[in-house]
Amino acid sequence: MNTATAANDEHIRGTVSAEEWAVRVDLAAAYRLVALYGWDDLIFTHLSARVPGPEHHFLINPYDMMFEEITASSLVKIDVEGQPVVPTAHPVNPAGFTIHSAIHMAREDAHAVMHLHTPAGQAVSAMAEGLLPHTQTAMIAKHNVAYHEYEGIATDLDERERLVEDLGEKHAMILRNHGTLAVGQSVADCFLRLYFLERACDAQVKMLSAGRENLHTPPQGVEGKVEGQSPAGGMAMVAQSLAWPALLRKLDRIDPSYRN
Secondary structure, eight states: OOHHHHHHHHHHHHGSSSSHHHHHHHHHHHHHHHHTTTTTBBBSSEEEEEEESSSOOOEEEESSSGGGOOTTOOOEEEEETTBBBOOSSOOOOGGGGGHHHHHHHTTOOOOOEEEEOOOOHHHHHTTOSSOOOOOOHHHHHTTTTTEEEOOSSSSTTTHHHHHHHHHTTTTTEEEEETTTEEEEESHHHHHHHHHHHHHHHHHHHHHHHTTHHHGOOOOOTTTHHHHSSHHHHHHHHHHHIHHHHHHHHHHHHHOOGGOO
16 A cells, blocks of 8 residues: 555544444454455455445445455445445445445345355355354354355346345355355454354365265254354354454454554
8 A cells, every 4th residue: 555545544534433433443353354364365355344324335445455454444435336435545346345235235234244265165165065064163153054056256236136035134155156255233243153154164174175984973953952052142242242352352462553
């Protein structure tokens, strides 16, 4: 990022509400965490969050920055078509917002939407059986995972209706032959749901390397038991009150510049 762009970004905080700034800090933190865990894909894929208020405005990454560079000020505010609503020195990628806009517009609880292309997520998305209930993490995530068939690179606005229909009321999705996605009431909630899904996919790829014949299938009924032990509302509470503050402390120890 050049000096002029950085200087322009620094003026953002004084022009937005305290509520929007808090969301900006959380979303910038999520971008840094995605990079920290090795889930990023150069400048591609997106994490978005709804701006508090009556307008249908959202925050998303500037298209010219690596996830490890993103700060609260550098996030771009866009409308439902992916177009900037305030002047910005950064390029934006409207096509990349197709998936996000569909979910933000259709789900009142979709305050954050995160989409990744990790190798493990893509691998599971290409498996006929999808996510297997062979690990505790997978069982926690699986009952809340939807599937969407691959339709090519997501630039067709007509695909938004099918994305929403396939997601339904669930909070995570495996995009076939593509990657993973999570939806949350907050950035914290969304990130934790994505973490469990990605963790489950990573474990599945590793366990299958031993061969299907060597897998231990959990006892009958235990998958349903785990589902009952992990209610949807509990995930949001654990994320907001416990996991997210700990993750922010982790980032602050490493590099607190995401807060700028």
